[in-house]
Amino acid sequence: MDQKVKVSVCVVTYNQERYIKKCIESILSQEGNFELEVIVSDDGSKDGTRKLLDSFRDNKNLKLHFQENNLGPYNNFLFVHEQAKGDLICHCDGDDFWYPGKLEAQVSYMQNNPDCNVSWTRVDVEFSGGVSLPDRITQGIVNQKFYRGDVLQLISIGMNSTKMYRARAIDDTELPVVDYYSNVELLGDGYASFASEERLALYRAGVGISSSNSESKMILLKTMGHFLSKYPKYRPRVNAALILMLMVELKNRNWLCVKNIIKIIRFDVSIFKAPYYLFSNINTVKSLRLPRG
Structure with a gap:
């Protein structure tokens, strides 16, 4: 990589004391030629999530926000991403976590592919009961470039907790900014793709804080x-x-x-x-x- 870029990682959490510590540790331990900031917004958790986050206060790369009034998943998502100052911005839900090398792989890929505006990595999927299975992404999917029309049709491609995108403004909307909306608008004239054939994160199915x-x-x-x-x-x-x-x-x-x-x-x-x-x-x-x- 020719120059050091700033990477912002946005984490949303609510009542995830079972998972949040591992999530934050997995992000802060990422290594590579980039400057890292991790922004966490706790949406008024009632369990021990805030206490666990407080234990990371001394880390200079971490910025903590504690919402006194519950914003809800969509507004909390918007809030935390509005705080990001990086050239490349990532998202991770507080119940998921990353494997070593995740950020390095994506930063390298996006620096070497300037027309790629959104990237994901493959994941392991953990179900209730602790059963973990690899995703079903094939080599053909990993090598594919997804343009705006593809994303409009396929709706969901990579997991949101692995997404990295280039900082850019998108049009204001009264619609809730869910994964689908942001992916379509962030693409611009570029494309989205998987940055690696490796599985570099764990996604917990059925645990998240999304709406019904x-x-x-x-x-x-x-x-x-x-x-x-x-x-x-x-x-x-x-x-x-x-x-x-x-x-x-x-x-x-x-x-x-x-x-x-x-x-x-x-x-x-x-x-x-x-x-x-x-x-x-x-x-x-x-x-x-x-x-x-």
């Missing part, structure tokens, strides 16, 4: 409706994603979600192109699913 499944689906649908209007040239890709969601919800007999998906789909000329994208990317969609614990 039904609320998350509604936010996702509103965001997709927003992008259908904002990026008309990508309507076939978004419609392809909506059709796949519709098929799943029909199978699950989730009639309320089916009704809402039908409201969002654009029944214009783009609907005729959607099946092409749906079936040409079906193997990629399968590879991006979590393993079954």
Whole structure:
């Protein structure tokens, strides 16, 4: 690496005393030719999370924020990322953690690939009961470049707790800034990719602090409706994603979600192109699913 870059790592946590110590230790122990700042926002935890975070106060790379009033997961996410001053910005949920070499691999990759605006790493997935399995990411996925149209269709590619992105402003929105929204907007004219074929983090399934499944689906649908209007040239890709969601919800007999998906789909000329994208990317969609614990 030619020059030292500043890396900001943003951590959100709420009532995660079982996990937060290992999370912070795994980040602070990362080594490489970069300047590190770690920003943690505790969203008013009621357990021992704050006490554990206080034990790290003497670390000069760590900046702690304790919210007196609970912001909620989306606003806490926005808050902590607004504090970041780095050239490259990362996210990690307080229940996940990183393996040695994670940051070094991503910094090196993004310095050597200036058109890459978002990168992830592969993960191990830990389920309740302590069962841990490798993700299902194939070599073909690792080597793939994902552009805006790809992300609009695939929705979720890499784990948010492994994401690194280049600092840049995105348009203000009244929508909650979830992974999907930020990934689409942060890409710009560049691409997203996996920085390494190694698994460099552990993701704990079913432990996080996100909102309920039904609320998350509604936010996702509103965001997709927003992008259908904002990026008309990508309507076939978004419609392809909506059709796949519709098929799943029909199978699950989730009639309320089916009704809402039908409201969002654009029944214009783009609907005729959607099946092409749906079936040409079906193997990629399968590879991006979590393993079954």
